[in-house]
Amino acid sequence: MLATFGLLLVCQLVGEVIVRGVGLTIPGPVIGLTLLLVVLWLRPAVAETLRPTVTVILANLSLLFVPAGVGVIGNLEVLSEGWVALLVVLVVSTLLAMLASVGTFIAVRRLTGGRST
Amino acid sequence: MSGVAELWSYLSTSPLLWLTATVLAYLAADALARRVDNHPLANPVILSVLMVAPVLWLTGTEYASYFEGAQFIHFLLGPATIALALPLWDNRDTIRRSVAPILLALVAGSVTAAGSAILLARAFGLPTEVILSLAPKSTTAPVALGVSEAIGGLPALTAVLVILTGIIGAVIVTPLMGLLRIEDWRARGFSVGVASHGIGTARAFQVNPTAGAYAGIAMALNALLTSMIVPVLVRWLL
Numbered sequence: 001m002l003a004t005f006g007l008l009l010v011c012q013l014v015g016e017v018i019v020r021g022v023g024l025t026i027p028g029p030v031i032g033l034t035l036l037l038v039v040l041w042l043r044p045a046v047a048e049t050l051r052p053t054v055t056v057i058l059a060n061l062s063l064l065f066v067p068a069g070v071g072v073i074g075n076l077e078v079l080s081e082g083w084v085a086l087l088v089v090l091v092v093s094t095l096l097a098m099l100a101s102v103g104t105f106i107a108v109r110r111l112t113g114g115r116s117t
Numbered sequence: 118m119s120g121v122a123e124l125w126s127y128l129s130t131s132p133l134l135w136l137t138a139t140v141l142a143y144l145a146a147d148a149l150a151r152r153v154d155n156h157p158l159a160n161p162v163i164l165s166v167l168m169v170a171p172v173l174w175l176t177g178t179e180y181a182s183y184f185e186g187a188q189f190i191h192f193l194l195g196p197a198t199i200a201l202a203l204p205l206w207d208n209r210d211t212i213r214r215s216v217a218p219i220l221l222a223l224v225a226g227s228v229t230a231a232g233s234a235i236l237l238a239r240a241f242g243l244p245t246e247v248i249l250s251l252a253p254k255s256t257t258a259p260v261a262l263g264v265s266e267a268i269g270g271l272p273a274l275t276a277v278l279v280i281l282t283g284i285i286g287a288v289i290v291t292p293l294m295g296l297l298r299i300e301d302w303r304a305r306g307f308s309v310g311v312a313s314h315g316i317g318t319a320r321a322f323q324v325n326p327t328a329g330a331y332a333g334i335a336m337a338l339n340a341l342l343t344s345m346i347v348p349v350l351v352r353w354l355l
Contacts, residue, residue: 005196008196008199008200009196011199011202012195012196012199015199025260025263025264025267025344026260026340026341026344027198027257027259027260027263027340028195029194029195029196029198029199029259030198030257030337030340030341032195032198032199033198033199033201033202033205033337034202035199036199036200036202036203037202037205037206040202040203040206041206047203047206047207050200050203051203054200054203057193057196057197057200058197058200058201058203058204058322058329059322059323060143060147061197061315061318061319061322062143062146062147062160062161062162062165062316062319062320062323063139063140063143063147063161063165063190064190064191064193064194064197064315064319065162065194065280065283065315065316065319066139066142066143066162066165066166066169066187066190067139067183067184067187067188067190067191068191068258068276068280069162069163069165069166069280069284070139070166070169070170070173070180070183070187071180071184071276071280072166072276072277072280072281073166073170074170074173074180075180075273075276075277076277078271078273078274078277079274079277082241082243082244082247085238085241085243086238086243086247086251086278087281088237088241089234089237089238089241089243089251090234090251090254090278090281090282090285091285091289092233092237093229093230093233093234093237093254093255093282094230094255094282094285094286094289094312094313095289095293096229096230096233097226097227097229097230097233097255097308097311097312098226098286098289098290098293098308098309098311098312098313099229099293099308100225100226100228100229101222101223101225101226101229101307101308101311101312101335102222102294102297102299102304102305102307102308103225104218104221104222104224104225104226105218105219105221105222105301105303105304105307105308106218106299106301106304108217108218108221108222109215109217109218109301109304112217112218
């Protein structure tokens, strides 16, 4: 568990240093994710060291959004009088984005002859 | 009575209380969600927030003092994003075979997410500042806040809209895909990751590991694409 945390933190740290050093607009953890992929590519055995802890983290991702979610409740007044319109926009736009993405994925997969599972 | 007051003054100034409350609320929310077979409406983020928020309100606790405890959990979002490398690695062979669907579904989903939000908000006559805050709503919070600030939106409003978008996507994805009879976990996971970032990804992992892996790819790629296309879309559509 500690080895996994150590590696995740090192990847994040290097990611943040790169982002700030080069002045990128991408978040540090996305660079860190890429770095960890490179580590796995160089040392495939690391996957089994990471697996127990990473499985627990990813199965409980929702927990990590609770502090931000609580912040939303206390900050709902920023939506002000346009909140009904905003909610409608959010729901419709999220629905459209999912439809566009899932439709494209399936259509392109069929065109390129990919398997369904 | 002074004993209680002393205890409260200790607890309310130490991170321990709100850290514990957040973890316990989540454990209760997760247990509840499992009891109803992870029904889409029993979203663990919503349930936990509904448990914690009233306690803060009743005890008159400011968000800032709550966050002093909760920040330790919030911080883990960074390491958790990096941890997504493992499911990507596990699925590397199928991902390599679906590069074309992945890239095209990414562009379609990302452009629709931002473009439809801008056009709909304009149709409703919302102020420009609000539209700019809304445009990056489907990407992960740090990117969305950066984009919002860069194009002249209000980061505080964007933060709220990003979380709400995540929750909306996490709640509607399962019924939507069921209705459309889409059984490909890759396509299902990918679309919720594009539209609803990490909260959608959390939902995907709750339902199926392959869906989770594809949601993770979608979220990471959309973080890159949104920061490039939203400034352009805003110029075209506003």
